Each structure stands twice: as structure tokens, then as C-alpha cells.
Amino acid sequence: MAEATKAFKRPAADGKAGGPAKKKAKVASKPLPIAAGSNWAKLKGQLQPSTKPKHAAADAPKKHDLAYVKVKKVSEKKPKKGQTIDWIDTALIVAMDCEMVGVGVGGTRSVLARCSIVGFDGTVLYDEHVKPLEKVTDFRTHVSGIRSKSLRNAIPFAKCQNDVGELLKDKILVGHAVRNDLQALMLTHPKPMLRDTTKYRPYMRRRMNGTKLLPKALRHLAQEVLDKTIQTGEHDSVEDARTTLELYKRAMVPWEKALKASKVPGGLVGVAPLNVAAKEKADKEKRDAARVAAGGDVDDSDDDFATAVKNMQDKPVKQKTLHVPDAAKLMLQEYDE
Structure with missing residues (x-):
């Protein structure tokens, strides 16, 4: 029996004797990769999401949303080039005017007798009478409004000079012929910080021949620009300073733009007034x-007039001489009669 059992046993699968034979585990084979064709690559590119930004029309507001579109257009509107100026702190803008009296022989030299400074809103910041450094020979009361009693409680010149110098520090100074006021105070001020109404071209006038620009008087500017009457009698430095400041405020934006474009600080700025003589000449040339x-003749009426004037100058009219008879002959005539 034992022998039969031994004979029944089979050798192991691995060649070793003993033990039942083990079955091999089946391993699933991976499919081999298939090379993509050209059609598949093209289709894959079409199926992938696009990285390009979306069209602006997709995010644009609807046509019926007119209010939104209008607000957006206004908010996105940019100012034109040259339409804006740098922001200026109005607290740094002051106007000054001074009154003078005459000293020396005949009172021909001017010295300081009163100084007034006002702020941008017209508030009086400084107004003091000043003791002249020399003996006054002409108070010029009809113009300056200064009298001898006005100077009884006047402050010394050195104190006024120090006070005004501190007040004008880092300020934009507005004035009419402000250089004369600074000269009377014996002070200087940076040219880029000066706003002189006598150097703003739109506030100037031309000579009769239309060439050179000349400054206008403050009372004339006040009447023409502000429709305001000043200096009908004695001058008031506070009123004059306020008037000068109003003139600057009236033309502040174009004035500052002209200064920004100017390369010469302290020089003339702004657009000059119309040259009437040059305009008439240009119009005549056009005509x-x-x-x-058109095949016509040139209008030489002005030339004819000029020629007539020249002929009159070259050939003056002969004056008739007055014949005075001899007195002896008159006596003989009377005797004969």
C-alpha cells in the first residue's frame, strides 16, 4: 500500500520532490500605446480650452443699459493735454501794495510809508504805516493818502521789513508793479513766485503804431476787466491789493499755464493783445x-493819400507877402489930397 502511494505521487512543478504543484498567477498584460495620428492631434487641439483672453464684447454692457454706459464714458474721459495746471494751495497766495511819500529836494525820491498785504480771500493779513528813513518833503496826500498825523504811531522801517519778509516766505506774491514795492521794502522775492499784473500780456496795451507792449494803470484794468472804479481820489493800499488779487484770480488758470510753458521766470507771459495795425495791414494785403x-486793380487809396501828403510836404503852399507902404509916401499922398 505504501509503495502504491509513493508510486502515485508526482514530482513538484519546480522539479523538487514533495508537495502539491502550485499554479502560476496570471498577470494582466498592459495594452501597448497607440501612436496618435495627425487627425487626432488636430482634434485634440480644438478640444483643449483656449488661453486667449475673451473678446471685449462679451464683458461690454448691454445696449439697453444706457445709464451705465454714460457713467462709464464720463469716468473714463481723460483731460486733454495742456488743459490742467498743477494744484496750487490758495493759502500760499497773497497780494501786496505799498504807498510812498517823497523825500529829498522836491520830493522826487520815493520811500515807504504804508504796506498792506491781503490773503487769497481778501482778508487783511498786514497793514501798517512805516516811519520813513528820511525827512518827508512831499506827503503826496492826493495820491498816497498819507498825512503827517498818519505817521505819528508808525512802526520803524526795520520792523516792517522783518515782518513782511517773514510773511512772504514761501508765498506766491501778487502785485501791480510789485518790483517797486519790493524795492521800497529793500527785499527780494524768487521770480518764479511773483505774479505781476504789469507783466501779463492780456493785461497790457500796445503803442499807437502797434509794436511795443506797455503796462496799463491799475484803475484802468479794474474798470476794463472787473468793471470796478478805484483810485478816484486818495489811494488805499488795501483796496489796491484786493483789486490786484481779483485780477489775478480772474486769469489764474491761463496765467499759470503760461508760466508753466515759459522758459524765462519773471518775464512777460500770456497771449499778447491783438495788433490792430498789423491786422489791418494783413487784411489789406488779402484784399x-x-x-x-479776380483781374482787378490793387486798392491803392492809402498809397494815393500818402503820395498827396508827401507832395504837400515837398511843395509847400506859397504864402502871400504883406506889402507895407512907405510912411513918407503916405504923408505925401495925404498932403496932395
């Missing part, structure tokens, strides 16, 4: 050119 183009 003459139009007549010549």
Missing part, C-alpha cells in the same frame, strides 16, 4: 491779392 486774382 489786394483777391482783387489781383
Whole structure:
């Protein structure tokens, strides 16, 4: 029996004797990768999400949303180039005017007798009478409004000079012929910080021949620009300073733009007034050119007038001489009669 059992046993699968044979585990085979064709690569590119930004029309407001569109347009509107100026702190803007009296022989030299400074809103910041450094020979009361009693409680010149110097520090100074006031105070001020109404071209006038620009008087500017009457009698330095400040405020934006574009600080700025003589000459040339183009003659009426004047100068009218008879002959005539 034992022998039969031994004979029944089979050798192991691995060649070793004993033990039942083990079955091998089946391993699932991975599919081999298939090379993508050109059609598949093209389709894959179409299926992938696009990285390009979306069209602006997708985010644009609807046509019916007119209010939103209008607000957006206004908010996105940019100022035109040259339409804006740098922001200026109005607390740094002051106006000054001084009154003078005459000293020396005949009172021909001017010295300080009163100094007034006002703020941007017209508030009086400083107003003091000053003791002249020399003996006054002409108070010029009809213009300055200064009398001898006005100087009884006046402050010394050195104190006024120190006070005004501290007050004008880092300030934009507005004035009419402000250089004369600074000269009377024996002070200087940075040219870029000066705003002189006598150097703003739109506030100036031309000579009769239309060439050179000249400053206008403050009372004339006040009447023409502000429709305001000042200096009808004695001058008031506070009123004059306020008037000068109003003139600056009236033209503040174009004035500051002109200063920003100017390369010469302290020089003339702004657009000059119209040259009437040059305009008339240009208009005449245009009319003459139009007549010549139309086959007509040039309008030489002005030339004829100039020629007539020249002829009169070259050939003056002969004056008749007055014949005075001899006195002896008159006596003989009377005797004969």
C-alpha cells in the first residue's frame, strides 16, 4: 500500500520532490500605446480650452443699459493735454501794495510809508504805516493818502521789513508793479513766485503804431476787466491789493499755464493783445491779392493819400507877402489930397 502511494505521487512543478504543484498567477498584460495620428492631434487641439483672453464684447454692457454706459464714458474721459495746471494751495497766495511819500529836494525820491498785504480771500493779513528813513518833503496826500498825523504811531522801517519778509516766505506774491514795492521794502522775492499784473500780456496795451507792449494803470484794468472804479481820489493800499488779487484770480488758470510753458521766470507771459495795425495791414494785403486774382486793380487809396501828403510836404503852399507902404509916401499922398 505504501509503495502504491509513493508510486502515485508526482514530482513538484519546480522539479523538487514533495508537495502539491502550485499554479502560476496570471498577470494582466498592459495594452501597448497607440501612436496618435495627425487627425487626432488636430482634434485634440480644438478640444483643449483656449488661453486667449475673451473678446471685449462679451464683458461690454448691454445696449439697453444706457445709464451705465454714460457713467462709464464720463469716468473714463481723460483731460486733454495742456488743459490742467498743477494744484496750487490758495493759502500760499497773497497780494501786496505799498504807498510812498517823497523825500529829498522836491520830493522826487520815493520811500515807504504804508504796506498792506491781503490773503487769497481778501482778508487783511498786514497793514501798517512805516516811519520813513528820511525827512518827508512831499506827503503826496492826493495820491498816497498819507498825512503827517498818519505817521505819528508808525512802526520803524526795520520792523516792517522783518515782518513782511517773514510773511512772504514761501508765498506766491501778487502785485501791480510789485518790483517797486519790493524795492521800497529793500527785499527780494524768487521770480518764479511773483505774479505781476504789469507783466501779463492780456493785461497790457500796445503803442499807437502797434509794436511795443506797455503796462496799463491799475484803475484802468479794474474798470476794463472787473468793471470796478478805484483810485478816484486818495489811494488805499488795501483796496489796491484786493483789486490786484481779483485780477489775478480772474486769469489764474491761463496765467499759470503760461508760466508753466515759459522758459524765462519773471518775464512777460500770456497771449499778447491783438495788433490792430498789423491786422489791418494783413487784411489789406488779402484784399489786394483777391482783387489781383479776380483781374482787378490793387486798392491803392492809402498809397494815393500818402503820395498827396508827401507832395504837400515837398511843395509847400506859397504864402502871400504883406506889402507895407512907405510912411513918407503916405504923408505925401495925404498932403496932395
